[in-house]
Amino acid sequence: MRVGILGTRGIPARYGGFETLAEELSARLAARGHDVIVYTRSRYAEPGLSVHRGAKIRVLPTVPTKYLDTVVHGVLSGVDAAFDRFDAVLVCNAINAASSFLPRLGGRTRVVLNVDGLERNRRKWSAIGRLAYRFSERLSTMVPDAIVSDAAVIQRYYRERYGVDSIFIPYGGDLPEPAGRAALDRLGLEKERYVLYVSRLEPENNALEVVRAYRDVPGSTPLVVVGDAPYAAGYIAQVRAAADPRVVFPGAVYGEGYRELLANAAAYVQATEVGGTHPALVEALGYGRIVAYNATPENEEVAGGAGLPFEARSPGTLAKVLREVLDDPPAHSVWKERARRRVQERYRWEDVTDRYEAVLEGRNGIP
Numbered sequence: 441m442r443v444g445i446l447g448t449r450g451i452p453a454r455y456g457g458f459e460t461l462a463e464e465l466s467a468r469l470a471a472r473g474h475d476v477i478v479y480t481r482s483r484y485a486e487p488g489l490s491v492h493r494g495a496k497i498r499v500l501p502t503v504p505t506k507y508l509d510t511v512v513h514g515v516l517s518g519v520d521a522a523f524d525r526f527d528a529v530l531v532c533n534a535i536n537a538a539s540s541f542l543p544r545l546g547g548r549t550r551v552v553l554n555v556d557g558l559e560r561n562r563r564k565w566s567a568i569g570r571l572a573y574r575f576s577e578r579l580s581t582m583v584p585d586a587i588v589s590d591a592a593v594i595q596r597y598y599r600e601r602y603g604v605d606s607i608f609i610p611y612g613g614d615l616p617e618p619a620g621r622a623a624l625d626r627l628g629l630e631k632e633r634y635v636l637y638v639s640r641l642e643p644e645n646n647a648l649e650v651v652r653a654y655r656d657v658p659g660s661t662p663l664v665v666v667g668d669a670p671y672a673a674g675y676i677a678q679v680r681a682a683a684d685p686r687v688v689f690p691g692a693v694y695g696e697g698y699r700e701l702l703a704n705a706a707a708y709v710q711a712t713e714v715g716g717t718h719p720a721l722v723e724a725l726g727y728g729r730i731v732a733y734n735a736t737p738e739n740e741e742v743a744g745g746a747g748l749p750f751e752a753r754s755p756g757t758l759a760k761v762l763r764e765v766l767d768d769p770p771a772h773s774v775w776k777e778r779a780r781r782r783v784q785e786r787y788r789w790e791d792v793t794d795r796y797e798a799v800l801e802g803r804n805g806i807p
Contacts (some may be wrong), residue, residue, distance in 0.1 A: 450480020
C-alpha cells in the first residue's frame with residue numbers, strides 16, 4: 441500500500457504518544473514493503489532528513505499556537521494527501537476529524553482515525569477548546585471509514601456514548617535495550633539509583649503533585665523529571681519552584697538517551713490522568729521497571745497487576761509507594777518480571793503493526 445500518516449508532529453519522534461506511534465508504526469510498515477509517508481510539522485523536522493527508518497518525511501508548515509497548531513497542519517496535510525492518492529491514511533487526534541475527509545478528494549483513499557483519549561478533559565483547554573473536542577468526538581463517528589482507540593476504556597466510551605464500535609489497538613512497549621549510558625553520565629546518575637518521571641509538563645500529567653510528594657521521600661535518591669511543553673511556561677515554573685534539590689530537570693529527552701534513562705531507573709512514575717494508553721508507561725513495563733501509576737481506569741488497564749497504584753490527588757500515597765520501593769528494592773523485584781511479562785503478552789509492536797495493517801487494508805472483518 442501507499443500509506444500516509446497525518447496529524448502528528450512527525451518523525452523522528454520528539455513530542456508525545458502520537459509521535460511515538462508514527463515512528464514505530466511507519467518503520468515497521470516500511471519494513472513490510474509499504475510505501476509510507478509521515479507528515480511532519482516544520483518546527484519539529486530535522487533539517488535535511490527526508491527518510492527515517494525507511495519511512496519518508498513530508499514537511500509542511502502550520503500556525504504554531506496552542507489552538508491552531510494541530511488543526512492547521514491537519515488541514516494542510518489532508519489537502520496534500522488528496523493530491524497524492526494514497527491507498528490509506530491514518531489520521532491521528534480526534535480534533536482532525538473535521539478535515540479527515542480531505543484525503544478522499546483525490547480518489548478512493550481509505551481513512552482511519554485514531555481518536556486518542558478524551559482530550560477535552562485536559563485542563564489546558566478553554567471552554568471553546570473543550571467544545572471543539574466534544575464536537576470532534578461526534579464527527580469522529582461519522583467522517584472516517586474506521587476509528588481506532590488505543591485503550592479499551594476509550595473503546596467502551598465510544599460504544600456507550602455514540603453507539604459506535606472502534607477498533608482497539610494499543611501501543612507497543614518492546615523497545616531495544618540501550619547500547620550505552622551517555623545520558624546517565626551527562627546527568628550524573630547511577631543505574632538503579634534514581635526515580636524517573638516522563639511526561640509533557642502540563643497540569644493533567646501531575647508533575648507538580650509528583651515533585652511535592654517526593655519531598656516526603658527520605659534519602660538522597662534523585663528524581664529525574666523528563667519532559668517539556670510548548671505552551672505551559674507558567675506551569676513548568678511552578679513545578680521547578682516546588683522541587684527540592686534532589687530533583688533533576690533535563691528537559692525533553694528522546695531516542696537513545698530516553699531509552700537509557702527508562703531502562704536503568706530504580707522506579708518509574710506515571711502520574712497522568714487524561715488520555716488512553718500512554719507509551720512511556722508501556723515502555724517502562726517493557727524494560728521491567730518497578731512502576732508506580734496513578735490509578736485511572738486507563739492506567740489500570742495497562743499496568744494493573746504489573747505495577748503499584750497511587751492517587752495523584754493524594755500525594756502521600758505516591759510518597760508511601762516510593763519510600764517502600766527505595767527502602768527495600770529486592771522485596772519489590774517481583775514487579776519487574778510481572779511488568780515484562782505483561783508487555784510480551786499484550787503490547788508488542790509487531791502485533792500492533794499487524795492490527796494497523798489490517799485496518800488500513802480493510803480486512804480481517806474490518807469494514
